[in-house]
Amino acid sequence: MPANATATDDAATVWTTPAGAPTRFVYRGRRFTVIARPQFWIDRRPWWQAAGRAPAGGGAALLEQPMWHVQAATDGAAPVTFDLAADPDSHTWPVTGIYDAAAPH
Numbered sequence: 001m002p003a004n005a006t007a008t009d010d011a012a013t014v015w016t017t018p019a020g021a022p023t024r025f026v027y028r029g030r031r032f033t034v035i036a037r038p039q040f041w042i043d044r045r046p047w048w049q050a051a052g053r054a055p056a057g058g059g060a061a062l063l064e065q066p067m068w069h070v071q072a073a074t075d076g077a078a079p080v081t082f083d084l085a086a087d088p089d090s091h092t093w094p095v096t097g098i099y100d101a102a103a104p105h
Contacts, residue, residue, distance in 0.1 A: 006098040014084060014093045022068050022084060027095060032072035035079060039069040043085070043096075067096070 012027040021038045043065045066086035073079045083097035
């Protein structure tokens, strides 16, 4: 993780486009609006921590974590960059990184 990043295990409540891209979210009681095109990427899950075995054909879900790198802001505040771990089955997504000095801690 870069020196200007903050790791977190907190979650955000996320609203998305029909294609799944985040448009806004609530994190630590603050409402953020995504202000730049979100960047989609795939990260590796810590598969060695997962319990049980993968069902036949289900290994990719254990290994791959859909992620979004987003720049967002609250009203009148400087933009903050977040990494959000997408959870297509929920509106609550883990925030895995915050990349700005003005980050909400």
